[in-house]
Amino acid sequence: MSATAWPAPAKLNLFLHVNGRRPDGYHELQTLFIFLEHGDTLHVEVLDGSLELTLSPALPGVPDEENLIIRAARMLQARLPSPKGARITLTKRLPMGGGIGGGSSDAATTLVALNELWHAGLDTEALAAMGVALGADVPVFVRGVAAFAEGVGEKLQPVTLPERWYLVVKPDCHVATAAIFKDPDLPRNTPKMGLQDLLAGEWKNDCEGLVKKRHPEVANALGWLLEYAPSRMTGTGACVFAAFEDESLAREVLAKLPDGLAGFVAKGVNISPLANTLQQVREGVAAGLTIG
Template sequence: MHDAQLILPAPAKLNLMLHILGRRADGYHELQTLFQFLDHGDQLGFRARSDGQIRLHSEIAGVPHDDNLIVRAARRLQSESSCTQGADIWLEKRLPMGGGIGGGSSDAATTLLGLNHLWRLQRDEESLAALGLALGADVPVFVRGRAAFAEGVGEKLVAVDIEEPWYLVVAPQVSVSTAEIFSDPELTRNTPAITVRTVLAQGGRNDCQSVVEKRYPEVRNALILLNNFVSARLTGTGGCVFGSFPSKVEADKVAAQLPASLPGFVAKGSNVSMLHRTLQNLI
């Protein structure tokens, strides 16, 4: 990382609710979700190369170099922009894999925005979000960097301004497969659509939660434990669970009472991602 020219965060996100309306002909699910960013995440470092090579210097167990979303994002941006430069990339991983808080998607978005800046491509957010969508449904969310109500497969976004509480996020030691949850026959797939106004007034639930709890006892146990202190929910398809607090002090107090076997972190919710705040300061 010390060789990097540019160091940027790849923030986590929370799905504050997730309703599944149905399954489309292409196998994807129609959903509605409200998400917010956290001031906590992975960190990526970038250095431009003149030989066109893309090299990720940080290994991730079980993920071959060329399959990593970071490498795929860099190569896609490179080819779509006919850019002859390459990049050395370093990753400091802090977010759990399969946690439902956006680790891989956020890393890919930070790569797109970071290299767009480093290579001076001047691509706009719209075109970077479109590139991101080809890498994963969640990537455009991080490219745009605004808390939002999302519909479709998660790509139709309406920015929202919501409270920014402190969150305690707990990460049970499991990696939940999104594909497995979405293909579970018991998953609720017929929740009626609601408006963003209703969501902001009444909140919502996570339709994936009961399926994840049934398949992953570690997640169920974490929810039971956290529910003793605060109303706890699952984010995305899991496995991380979270509760919100009016202050850091109160979130820290509960975090201190959790068993050492249940890792977690406390972070502030944010309607503008810390990646975008960092890039804003560079311009």
Template sequence: MPAAPRTLTLPAPAKLNRMLHIVGRRQDGYHELQTLFQIIDLCDYLSITLRQDGVIELITPMDGVAHADNLIVRAATLLQQASGTPLGASIMIEKHLPMGGGLGGGSSNAATVLKGLNRLWQLGLSDTTLAELGITLGADVPVFIHGRSAWAEGVGEQLTPITLDTPWFVVIHPHVSVSTRKVFQDPELTRDSHPITMARALQGGAPEWRNDCEAIVKKRYPPIAEALDWLAQYAPSQLTGTGACLFAAFDSQQAAQAVAAELTGQHWHAWVARGLNTSPLQDALGC
């Protein structure tokens, strides 16, 4: 039997919300959602090295985030405590996904840590078990654990794997950070969208493929409204999650690249990304 690896370098992909409806608010303050998650090939990358001394070390800290508050550290510590392992890990991150961008970067980082350490520590836990741990870190963590495009309900944890079209996307970050908490606490946020079926959602197009957070975010963050209007010149544009990132779909890589090239010299950052139905993390781990 080959020796277990001591270091894994793994992707932590982004997601887009192709639609996001808020259908209610629970007594605990969380919101009931309906959304379509699609994985894209824009990723952070984490290198995770096994330690024998039980220490959880983040070698590349993030500005403005305390060590103990970082989702990478919290995920590793949670799995260590839940499994009872005496092992630890040193973790490095090559960061590409913006913080507060609505791309799920922090949740994806946490999911990659959980799945990577499950392999390095040879715990043998199922994705279902890892997702049950992950939901305590963030509502988006389970979709990255399972690694499939999905229809999601509840707070985003009730997942049904689906197959979406896989266009090319232009994704724009207007260099502002949006607080998810503030958006969901906003008194003007609409919380009464009528629930729809998954089948109806998968038909695509307006009015189903909309984001109920978009009106509030555009009002509170003018640079996002400006970017949405600019991108809408080329294709229907939409916010992902609570923002700040927004996107539009294109039929070809060339068409997406041509639009992204128009942003040269602009005060926004743009990526061209491919829609996926299976996470590159699944592929990297051979799942």
């Protein structure tokens, strides 16, 4: 048995454009991902010679067959030449339905951690390909590098972005991604652009107007945050965010957060905490150390 703590970081979509709907029902997107030094933590205990997979605490209302952590573990487990299992303990900090990648990040961390701890031997590309079946955002978390994404989110181009401080605000509501993309009022006609033009242009989120209409809590949170800094929604919501040049300015605004809103301040980073942890674990193994 071995136990190791693995981060499942949050992400932000610095912009999100919906370019059209494909014949299969999925949407063509262009978006820009950056990671945050804030997220969930998975504590993994490996079980050799056993196929047992457990997650604690269980997520309310989410059975194992729908839980992305268990689904990711089972997908990887099916690739192993000999039985191995795991007991996973989740420290949950990222809200569900927040648009900051909680479930997708947890799934990616499960794949990366168990691939390493089970000695499955899959490379990053293979893990990312597995991740697409779990969710469009899973591959970017698996790769662990800030990226420009196209397609349904699976076509990734690494980028290097300014590492600013972000204030993320979560209104008291849950936004269902599937419902937003099924809504006939969602704008789906933003022209595709080259990356350099996108980086130089005005950043926006095509889902923001619809989400504000369906969820007044998001509109209210964004209205409050806009009083202090340029602000947008991330993903399909519900979280909204603003960038600051230093931590102290972000925390000054966080201290003014109205009742009914939750929030946190975190640094945006180009290399995810998960990628850094994987490197540390591999360096520790090479040096004969135990990392826990």
